[in-house]
Amino acid sequence: MNEIKNVRHSRIKERLAFYLLCVFSILTIIVLALIVSDILVKGLPHISFNFLLEEPRKMGKAGGIFSVIVSTFYIVVLSVVFAAPIGIAASVYLTEYAKEGPVLRIIRYGIEALAGVPSIIYGLFGYSFFVVFLGLKYSILSGALTLTLMILPTIVRTSEEAIKAVPSSYREGSLALGATKLQTIRKIVIPTAMPGILTGLILGIGRVVGESAAVIYTAGSSLGVPDSILRPGRTLSVHLFTLASEGLSAENTYATAVVLITLVLIINFIANTLINKIFIARRR
Amino acid sequence: MENVRIKVRDANLYYGDHHALKNISIDIYDKSVTALIGPSGCGKSTFLRCLNRMNDLIPNVKINGEIQVAGNDVNRYDVILLRKKVGMVFQKPNPFPMSIYENIAYGPRIHGIKSKTTLDDIVEKSLREAALWEEVKDRLKSDAIGLSGGQQQRLCIARTIAVEPEVLLMDEPTSALDPASTMKIEDLMENLKKQYTVIIVTHNMQQAGRISDYTAFFLNGEIIEYDKTEKIFYKPRDKRTEDYITGRFG
Numbered sequence: 001m002n003e004i005k006n007v008r009h010s011r012i013k014e015r016l017a018f019y020l021l022c023v024f025s026i027l028t029i030i031v032l033a034l035i036v037s038d039i040l041v042k043g044l045p046h047i048s049f050n051f052l053l054e055e056p057r058k059m060g061k062a063g064g065i066f067s068v069i070v071s072t073f074y075i076v077v078l079s080v081v082f083a084a085p086i087g088i089a090a091s092v093y094l095t096e097y098a099k100e101g102p103v104l105r106i107i108r109y110g111i112e113a114l115a116g117v118p119s120i121i122y123g124l125f126g127y128s129f130f131v132v133f134l135g136l137k138y139s140i141l142s143g144a145l146t147l148t149l150m151i152l153p154t155i156v157r158t159s160e161e162a163i164k165a166v167p168s169s170y171r172e173g174s175l176a177l178g179a180t181k182l183q184t185i186r187k188i189v190i191p192t193a194m195p196g197i198l199t200g201l202i203l204g205i206g207r208v209v210g211e212s213a214a215v216i217y218t219a220g221s222s223l224g225v226p227d228s229i230l231r232p233g234r235t236l237s238v239h240l241f242t243l244a245s246e247g248l249s250a251e252n253t254y255a256t257a258v259v260l261i262t263l264v265l266i267i268n269f270i271a272n273t274l275i276n277k278i279f280i281a282r283r284r
Numbered sequence: 285m286e287n288v289r290i291k292v293r294d295a296n297l298y299y300g301d302h303h304a305l306k307n308i309s310i311d312i313y314d315k316s317v318t319a320l321i322g323p324s325g326c327g328k329s330t331f332l333r334c335l336n337r338m339n340d341l342i343p344n345v346k347i348n349g350e351i352q353v354a355g356n357d358v359n360r361y362d363v364i365l366l367r368k369k370v371g372m373v374f375q376k377p378n379p380f381p382m383s384i385y386e387n388i389a390y391g392p393r394i395h396g397i398k399s400k401t402t403l404d405d406i407v408e409k410s411l412r413e414a415a416l417w418e419e420v421k422d423r424l425k426s427d428a429i430g431l432s433g434g435q436q437q438r439l440c441i442a443r444t445i446a447v448e449p450e451v452l453l454m455d456e457p458t459s460a461l462d463p464a465s466t467m468k469i470e471d472l473m474e475n476l477k478k479q480y481t482v483i484i485v486t487h488n489m490q491q492a493g494r495i496s497d498y499t500a501f502f503l504n505g506e507i508i509e510y511d512k513t514e515k516i517f518y519k520p521r522d523k524r525t526e527d528y529i530t531g532r533f534g
Contacts (some may be wrong), residue, residue: 093341169378173440176336177447178368187390192381 039261041252051255056223060239061248066255067225071140071233074226075219076208078144084201086148087155088190091197094156095163096185115153120237122150123214131218138232145218150214151204158203162196163189194273202271211262212237236260286312289481290335290452295349297330297339304330308349308503312498316331317482319492319513322502322528332453335483336370337363350519352452366394371449374420375456379428379443384411384420387428388401403432406446414442415472434465441472445480452476452483458491470495478489489529493517501525 054064098104126146136142166189176182190197212235220232221242234242240260243253290312297305305327312318320328333339334351337358351358358366368391379387388407397403407424410415417439420431427438437457444452459467473495476482486492492499493513500510501522509516509525520526 106312137373167378169376170380171376172338172341173376173380173443174366175341175389176372176374177394177443178364178366179391180364181392183394187394210392 006244016159028238036167036261040253042250043256043258046251046255047258052259053250053279056239059246059248060243060252061087061225062252065225065239065252065259068236068239068256069259070210070225070236071219072235074140074233075147076092076234078100078140078210078229079147080201081204082148083145083151083155083204087152088154088159091159091163092185092190096181096189097159111153111156113223115157118213120213123155123217124220127212130232130237136230138218138220138222139242140226140229140233141220141234142231142232143215145213146218147208147211150211151207154207155200156259158200159161159193159197162193162200165196166192170257178266195219195277199271199274202267202274205263206267209235209260209267210237211235216241229280236263289351289354290313290483293350295331295334295347297327297353298336298346304505305334308385308507310483310500310507310510312483314481315477315479316485316497317495318475318498318500319478319496320485320500320502321489321492324487326502327505328500328502329455332455332483333483334358334370335451335453338372339460351534362437368447369445369449370451370453371444372453372455373437373440373444373457375432376460376486377440379431379436379439380431381427383425384428384431385424387443388446391443395447409448410442411439413445413475414438415468415475416442419447422518432465433495434461434468435467437461437465438472441469441476442495445476450482451483452480454461456485456487468489489531499529504529 029281033202052065052069053066055066056068057063060061075157094104094107098107123146123173126142130136130142130145131138136145170188170192174188179187215235219235219238221234222232223239224231226233236256236259240253242255243249243256288311290310292308292310292312293396294505295308296303297304308331319329323327330339335345335353335358339345353361353366353370361369380390383389384409388410389403392403392406397406408417408421410422416435420439426437431439431519438462441452441457451524458469461469470491473482473484477497484492496513498511499513499516501508501516501520501524503524509520509522511521516525517529520529
């Protein structure tokens with residue numbers, strides 16, 4: 001008698017858990033759908049070729065976002081150009097050369113910690129170091145250097161994982177042919193780890209595109225098309241932040257948001273495709 | 285009398301405190317197949333890896349004694365030259381994740397060959413020697429990972445031959461393969477020994493009997509007996525060799 005009661009009891013619990021889990025996962029999807037649809041409904045009608053290709057007028061109240069797109073592009077390209085070689089070199093050193101020990105543990109811990117530092121702290125550091133101390137002023141360069149620091153930990157960590165996943169039999173095969181360690185790393189290890197390394201870079205780009213706090217203090221929020229990397233510029237996120245906080249134009253705010261999420265979604269899509277590719281390669 | 289290609293005298297190897305090879309002395313002859321047999325963990329693979337200094341990659345390994353390849357001590361060689369001279373084929377086929385052509389051209393390229401026609405010639409010659417040319421000549425540009433296990437292993441042999449070694453070390457090259465592929469590789473060895481000194485580690489006694497001219501029996505890090513293969517198989521001097529060969533242990 002008691003047994004049957006117990007079984008019935010656990011059945012009910014099981015059902016309940018199932019429904020709860022369903023409800024929560026549907027909730028997250030609803031939240032995402034609400035955000036995206038809100039932005040799309042309010043922003044899409046204002047998107048046009050003119051919006052993308054015209055310079056902003058009246059502080060962004062009217063006109064398009066051309067200069068903002070250009071600044072965003074500069075900052076993204078520059079920070080990846082700086083961060084990729086440093087990040088890849090660091091991860092090669094950590095995986096292939098450094099000896100396991102306290103020093104390596106401290107470095108790893110440092111990288112973990114850096115990855116968790118809030119972006120506003122990077123902004124503050126970038127301002128006092130690049131903008132003021134090095135005298136780079138508010139500029140695309142200061143912004144890109146600050147973002148380089150911000151995305152380095154992500155790039156190092158993902159590259160490290162990718163390099164560790166390269167089977168040691170490849171390294172042995174190459175060394176046994178008389179290749180040096182450096183040749184083996186350059187011609188076998190890094191090419192094999194490339195999809196993983198690229199994933200890290202793309203995740204980094206995603207963070208750069210979405211960042212506003214660290215950029216506003218280093219690259220400034222000037223609306224002109226920057227004619228050199230030593231000139232200030234305004235990225236999409238910063239533009240969105242300024243428009244929204246100053247309540248200049250709801251239409252343009254939402255239209256900018258549409259451009260921004262489209263960009264982020266495309267970047268995430270590319271990253272996911274690459275991640276899947278690695279896992280397939282690893283399974284073989 | 286045949287030429288001695290590899291000469292080892294009183295070689296000892298330690299992994300930390302573990303004494304893995306004990307007073308190994310052996311002469312290995314040119315243009316012949318020498319099989320190293322013995323139960324797992326007896327040191328035969330470790331010994332093989334002394335000959336191209338692959339043990340250098342493992343921390344805490346200490347080796348003393350004399351190990352000579354072609355008259356020179358292995359430690360006197362530049363390790364890159366030594367490994368070019370002493371090629372190695374591994375237990376599990378390990379083609380690089382690139383095309384068949386690139387796999388073979390990799391070795392010659394790192395040793396400085398750039399000319400496209402020279403590389404083409406080396407690729408064809410090596411694949412022919414490894415008895416793989418006919419099967420892959422129409423798809424040299426396709427991914428080596430797509431080949432079957434047996435083809436991959438022959439590709440690895442071709443890749444090793446491509447840098448023109450004098451000695452071929454084979455560490456259980458057929459243990460991951462099916463019988464048909466194994467037979468192809470055994471047939472191949474018959475040809476390879478005309479040009480190279482071949483040393484093969486094998487767990488398969490019949491294989492040692494079929495393909496080798498000389499056999500060394502390893503047990504607990506020592507060479508118990510080393511002689512012509514017929515002698516080892518038909519008239520072993522040591523009781524332990526006889527027990528192992530007749531399958532009483534191992």
